[in-house]
Structures are given as structure tokens and as C-alpha cells.
Amino acid sequence: MTSSGITAVALAVLERQGRWLIQLRDDRDTIVAPGRWGLFGGHMEPGETPEQSLRRELLEEIGFSSGPVTPWFRSAAGGRVRHVFRVDLHIEPAQLQLHEGQDMALASLEELGSGRVWSPRLGQLRPLAPSLQEALARQLRVQPTRPS
Template sequence: MNNQQVHVAIAILYQQDKFLMQLRDNIPNIAAAGCWGLFGGHIEPGETPEVAVKREVLEEIGYELPPFDEFGCYPDEKVIRHVFHAPLLVELNQLVLTEGWDMGLLTAADIRQGNCYSHKAGEVRPLGGMHQRIMLDFIEKNPHNI
């Protein structure tokens, strides 16, 4: 394994036929800056991906993950993404966004076209490339959720 690779745990959260995504901050030095992505983050030393995804989702939106399942692992040259999925059992207004620019429930059509309007940004913003790929895989493999 390449020691430069970072391990992250991210969550696909779905409600009816929509998916909760985070509009990442528009900061040049972060990955997929200003793009829609999945909630989650770095796995701390000694943490399992399962523990990390629960911690990150709680930190970023104040949501206690219900029982969840692993979806897959998406490595590239810099990051190994451990992807999980769970239902979103609360309304959007019950979540508290503590990281990121905006959040929204995106449709499968939004994900397929690769962008979505953000009320906070006041404009259409793109999906991060890898996050779009993960979501398209999930939609294809779980048509009953869409």
C-alpha cells in the first residue's frame, strides 16, 4: 500500500428517492472544493471505517447513523474511500450543518447530470467527480431505492 494514501469513510444517506449531499466549502486547498460530495472524512489512527463514518456524520450534521451497511471501497492514487449507506430518518431542518457550505437532497436526475442548484451559493454547482461515480454506482445497484 502506498503510504501517501489517505483513508476516508463516507456515507450515502437516502430519503425516499433523494440523497443527502454536502456542498463543500469553496476553499482552494481542499478536495472537490465548491462541489457537491458525500458526508464523511478522515479515518483517525486506530479507528475502523465503521466508527469513523458514524463520528464524521455526527460531527458534520448532528445525525446519529441508524444501522448501516458497507457499499464498497473506492481507491485512487491519493485516497481510499470506504463507502457506507443508511437511510436518513429525519427531516433536513433537523440536521445542523457544521462543515461545508450547504447541504441538500439531490435526485438521481441531479446526480446523473452532474450538478445541482445551491440556495446558499446562489448558483448551480458541480458534483465532485469521484462522488458522482460512487452515487451512479449506488443508483444502478439499488434501483428499488430510487
Template sequence: MFIGCKIALLCEGTIAVLLRDDAPGLRYANMWDLPGGGREPGEAPEQTLRREVAEEIGIAGFGISSVFEKASDLDPMQSSWFFVSHIAPDLVAQMRLGDEGQAFQMMPLTRYLADPQVIGFQKQWVADYLAGIGRQS
């Protein structure tokens, strides 16, 4: 069983990130988050991912270059899926903030990897991918 999915959408040295809402009690409030989210009943990992990306930043039709099964930060006994996609600038131009979060941007990877406002476990997933570390599924 898996809980949810996240994706690193990479383009020319940048990564797509969403600034989470700053609501009391919200997990990772006011932090930079990768697109993706929780599984709905009956969804496979890629279905969850594509639905969440469409809702959050309004794009579809991207390819997937790598997939990793990770322990969930919500429940280490369950899994989360981490996807990676290298996208073209024309797809970036179609991105827009959906109905979740305060802001969206393509953040330079160097800033992403150093920014304390980025969710830590996601930053590590991206760093491991970039370093060629991790088990690909």
C-alpha cells in the same frame, strides 16, 4: 490501511450532500460532497464514518445497508470505504450543517447524477450502487 469514508444517505429519491468550502487550494472546492471524511489514528471505517457524519450534519443512529471498499482518490494504493444508508424523513429533519462546508441539502438523485458540480468519483460510486454494480464487503 484506509484513508477515509463517505456515505450516501438516501431518502425518498434524495441524497444528502454538502457544498464544500470555496477556499484557494482546497481539493474539490465549491463542489457537492457526500458526508464523511478522513480517518483519525486507531479508527475503524465505521467509527470514522459515524464521527464525520455527526460533525458534518449532526446525526447518529442511522443503519447501514451496504458497504463497499474502493480505491482512494488520494492514493489508489490505499482504500476508502463507501457506505449506503436508506434513512427515514424524521432523521432528515434532524440534519443541520456543521462546521464544515457552505451549505447542506437533500438533493434529488436525478439532479445529483447530472450535476457537474458533484465530485465525479462519488457520483460514479452512487450510480454504480443504484445500478447494482460493485463489490460489496
């Protein structure tokens, strides 16, 4: 959180062969978008740049050390600033270790566009977090969908 009370986060659209690696967030009411599919990343620590924060979060959450990261967009809403990057996932997802969240999945834009993605671990469909909806909308140049 910044001194002005704004929460800043850095998030990654991890891309592999036209698909996005996404994280199923824990079912805890104390976090943003519990039980929904979101982007990997998280809160920026004091003194960190968005890129430094993103690299730290990817290591913490999935043990991934990325190559170049490309800033994609910045958005602000509801007291939160999102710095979103595009990152090439140059390794197989099976080589990653999930340390935060319930599941991860490599989803096509078509799957994401449905508003729900299947969780192999939980055996159920789960909705998308607002941050993922926003990134998808920017990718597809349409308004975010609202899961029912």
C-alpha cells in the same frame, strides 16, 4: 493517513425517499473538491474502523446519529481509499445542523445525473465531486460524468 502514505476516508450516501443528502464543500483550495457537491464523511483517524470514522464524521458535520450503516463499496485511486456506506436518513434534513461545508441538499438521482445541483444558499448550480460521481455511477451502473 496510513503509515504507507495512503489517505483513507469514510463516506455516506444518506438516503431519504429515493433522494441523497449531499454536502456542498467549502471553496478552499486546501481541501479535496472545493466548491463541489460531495458525500458527507471524511478522513479516518488512526485506530478507527471505517464505520467508526463515518459515525464520528456524521456527528461532527451535521449532528446526525445514524442507525445501522451498510458497507456499499471500497475504491482506491490517487493515493486515497474510499469506504462508502449506505445510510438511511430517518429524520427530516431540516432537523440537521450543517457544521461543515457551505450548503446541503436532498437531490434526486435525476438531479445528480445532470452533473450539477442547485445550492439554495448560494443561489447557483455547482458540479459534483469525484466521490459523488463514483457513487452515482455505481448506483446507475454507468461511467461518471465530467462536469464542464
